Each structure stands twice: as C-alpha cells, then as structure tokens.
Amino acid sequence: MARVRKPQKVKEPIRLRMKNLSDGSKSLYLDIYRDGKRTYEYLKMYIIPETNNNARKQNQVTMDAANAIKSKRIIELTSGEAGFENREKIYLLDWMNTYKENQAKRGKKDGSQIKVAIGILKTFAGERTTMDQIDKTFCQGYIDYLLTEYRPKGKRVSNYTLKCYYRVLDGALNSAVRAEIIKVNPFTKIEKSDKIRLPESKRSYMTIEEVRALIATPMKHEEVKNAYLFSCFCGLRISDVIGLKWKDVFMDRGQYRLAVSMQKTKDPVYLPLSPEALKWMPERGDKTSSDPVFDLPSPTYVNVLLKDWAKAAGISKRFSFHTSRHTFATMMLTLGADLYTTSKLLGHADVKMTQVYAKIVNRKKDEAVNLVNGLFD
Known part of the structure; x- marks a missing residue:
C-alpha cells in the first residue's frame, strides 16, 4: 500500500505573536516575513492574566480582533496593495545613518540621540525594514514600543528622553519627504493625544x-x-x-x-x-x-x-x-x-x-x- 504523504504545511507570511510584559500581560504583534526580510507590527493590543471568566472573554475578543488585522495584512501583502513591488528598496536603517551624516554636516549636535534611536529601531523593526513599509501603523507602533517596552538596563526612561527618540525618527521622515523618498511623513496622521506627551513644564521665577x-x-x-x-x-x-x-x-x-x-x-x-x-x-x-x-x-x-x-x-x-x-x-x-x-x-x-x-x-x-x-x- 502506497504511503500517504501528509500535506505540506504552508508557512504564513504574517504570524501573530506575543511578547511577555513585566506586569504579567502579553503584547500582541505581527511577525511579517517577505522576500527574506523580517519586520514587526505592534498592535497596541494586550492579553491579560485570565484570573476570571470576564478576563477570558476579554482575551478572546482581543485575539479575534488581532487575527482580523492579521488577515487584512496578509491580503494587502499578497495583493500588492501595500506597494512593495514598485518602489525602490531603501532600508530604514540606511536612511537613518544617512540622516545622521547630513545632520552632522549641517552642524547639528544630535548625533548621539540619532545613534541611540537607530539602535532602538533595529530592535523594534529589525534590519530589513524598508522605507516603503513606514506607515501610520509602524509609527504608532514605534511610539507604543518606546512607552511600554523600551527599557534600557531594565529601567524606564523619562518622557523627555523618549520624546527625543520620537523626534529623531520624525525628523528623519521629514527629511525623507524632502528627498522624495516617501510622499508623506506618517507621524502627521497620528493624533496628538496618541503621541508622547510631556508633563507641563515648570518655570521657576522670582516675584x-x-x-x-x-x-x-x-x-x-x-x-x-x-x-x-x-x-x-x-x-x-x-x-x-x-x-x-x-x-x-x-x-x-x-x-x-x-x-x-x-x-x-x-x-x-x-x-x-x-x-x-x-x-x-x-x-x-x-x-x-x-x-x-x-x-x-x-x-x-x-x-x-x-x-x-x-x-x-x-x-x-x-x-x-x-x-x-x-x-x-x-x-x-x-x-x-x-x-x-x-x-x-x-x-x-x-x-x-x-x-x-x-x-x-x-x-x-x-x-x-x-x-x-x-x-x-
């Protein structure tokens, strides 16, 4: 009797994954693999500890919503709606290094901040993210990553510092618009309330x-x-x-x-x-x-x-x-x-x-x- 072969499992180009957080919850993100390049999209969705039935129901609703986003991304990816085929491949990290060099030529003294931001982006999105993949979702994910998961030496940094790293990417994308590498800076599409906010500045003055x-x-x-x-x-x-x-x-x-x-x-x-x-x-x-x-x-x-x-x-x-x-x-x-x-x-x-x-x-x-x-x- 001929041996029946098991159907070969097709690898999905996008997988839904979880990252454990310090408070016991899990952050949901998409692991996107295409043409030998891996990128990540953080969904700003969280699975909470299932301490009761309500928590289990909430987690099921969250998973259903996350899987719906995953399905939408797969359709966009395979149908070419995201525009991957037609644009020149310029890697984000390459552009960030170019931006760093251009800032130095202009006499700007933000090189150390840009260097740190490049390291953060490398951890957040990998080395193969291209400029045509930078959209509103990516930028919101970067902000959320800074606020919820970026912990150098295990410690949370102040919003003043996080704002610097947000501004670095924002400035680099504005520069990319001027260089006609991208059409628009996606940060402009994000509501102010969803960006990194600073406490009201205190001014010490003399009466x-x-x-x-x-x-x-x-x-x-x-x-x-x-x-x-x-x-x-x-x-x-x-x-x-x-x-x-x-x-x-x-x-x-x-x-x-x-x-x-x-x-x-x-x-x-x-x-x-x-x-x-x-x-x-x-x-x-x-x-x-x-x-x-x-x-x-x-x-x-x-x-x-x-x-x-x-x-x-x-x-x-x-x-x-x-x-x-x-x-x-x-x-x-x-x-x-x-x-x-x-x-x-x-x-x-x-x-x-x-x-x-x-x-x-x-x-x-x-x-x-x-x-x-x-x-x-």
Whole structure:
C-alpha cells in the first residue's frame, strides 16, 4: 500500500505573536516575513492574566480582533496593495545613518540621540525594514514600543528622553519627504493625544518682592549680580549675556537697544533696553566695541555664585541664571504686556512657547482673587 504523504504545511507570511510584559500581560504583534526580510507590527493590543471568566472573554475578543488585522495584512501583502513591488528598496536603517551624516554636516549636535534611536529601531523593526513599509501603523507602533517596552538596563526612561527618540525618527521622515523618498511623513496622521506627551513644564521665577530682596543683598562677585539683574529686565539667556559685546549696544532715536543673535535659535533680535536694565550694565570706560559687556566666569561657576546669593537673600526655590529670563517673562505679562510682544522680546520663534508664562500669570490671578476667601465669614 502506497504511503500517504501528509500535506505540506504552508508557512504564513504574517504570524501573530506575543511578547511577555513585566506586569504579567502579553503584547500582541505581527511577525511579517517577505522576500527574506523580517519586520514587526505592534498592535497596541494586550492579553491579560485570565484570573476570571470576564478576563477570558476579554482575551478572546482581543485575539479575534488581532487575527482580523492579521488577515487584512496578509491580503494587502499578497495583493500588492501595500506597494512593495514598485518602489525602490531603501532600508530604514540606511536612511537613518544617512540622516545622521547630513545632520552632522549641517552642524547639528544630535548625533548621539540619532545613534541611540537607530539602535532602538533595529530592535523594534529589525534590519530589513524598508522605507516603503513606514506607515501610520509602524509609527504608532514605534511610539507604543518606546512607552511600554523600551527599557534600557531594565529601567524606564523619562518622557523627555523618549520624546527625543520620537523626534529623531520624525525628523528623519521629514527629511525623507524632502528627498522624495516617501510622499508623506506618517507621524502627521497620528493624533496628538496618541503621541508622547510631556508633563507641563515648570518655570521657576522670582516675584517682584524677591527681585527687590536680591537687589538689596550684596554679592562678592558684583559683575555676576549685575548680569543676573540685567537679564531680569531684558530676558537674555546666560549664553547671550556672555556673548554680548559693546558693539551690540546702540542708541536709536533716543532709545537704547541691543542687537543680539540668539545663541540658541541663531535668530537676530533687536531689544529695547529699559532704564531699569541700563542701571545694571557696567560703565564702558575704555573698552573697545569688540570687548564683552560683562566679564563673567564660566556658566557653571556663575550658577554656584548665584545659589549662595539667593540663599543669603532668603530665597529657597530652585535658582539658576535662567530664572532671570523666566522672571522677565512673568513680570512683563503681570504688568500688562501682551503675549505677542512678550514673545518677541524673548526671541521666541512661536508664540506658543510663551504661553506657558501666560498660564503662570493666570494661576497668580486665581490665587490673588482667592485671598479674600474667609475674610467676611
């Protein structure tokens, strides 16, 4: 009798797999293998421990939904709807390295962040992912991977750091659009609520009473004190104060102004100087136009000196030179300057960057009106 051969099992191009998570649940993802290349799609779906009947039912619903997505992907893959056949094969990791080199040529100092992001992408998607496979699902999967599974040395990193690695890929894809490698950056299709969110930034600033206390408190390094108070009344960063030359100070129709190229943004800004700001500028004497206005030590030592000075003035809040910039912004808004004008004085590229100070002022208003609570009971 002839031996009956068992039907050969056909390997699926896409398999549904699970990854164990630290909380006992399992993350579902698709293992996609095509033309000798392996990629992964994280589904943002989770199997929970089956501690009761409801958990078992929930897991069954989740598995049914995951298998439906898997079936859809297989149809797309085999029918060519995903466009694999017609586009030039450019590997994601190759493009990331090209992007890293281009950033270095432009003088950008984000090479170390890009290097880490390349390592994350290699773990997340493998080495054979091509640019034509980067879609909204891939980008959302990358965000979810950063938030739920990326654990260097077994520890979760802050959202500030994760945001950097998200921005690296976002920037690389924007660059790919400009190079006509892809038509659109898929990150633009993702809702803001689904991206990596940062806690609201806290701005430490001095109140008018605290500025008065600082003015009244002597400091051994008088130049540092003067530079800090000068910034309280014009909003310059420490890098801009250090870089300020006498040639940058000029008179325009009876108004003293500064011509400053912001160290952070490189944008030129023309700032009017109030009499209060001028009060803290040193005398020019015989200094040349190329001499610095303020003769300051290193920024690190400046902040050491400032902390001792603040302590002597009775100020216990977080204190550094940058609080002078925050102080200027909140003071302007508190005294009635509008948001747009304050934004321009700070040299912000977008007024949205200045809105955090408006929130501070609004909180101060809320606190002020509530001071009367209980007075008339």
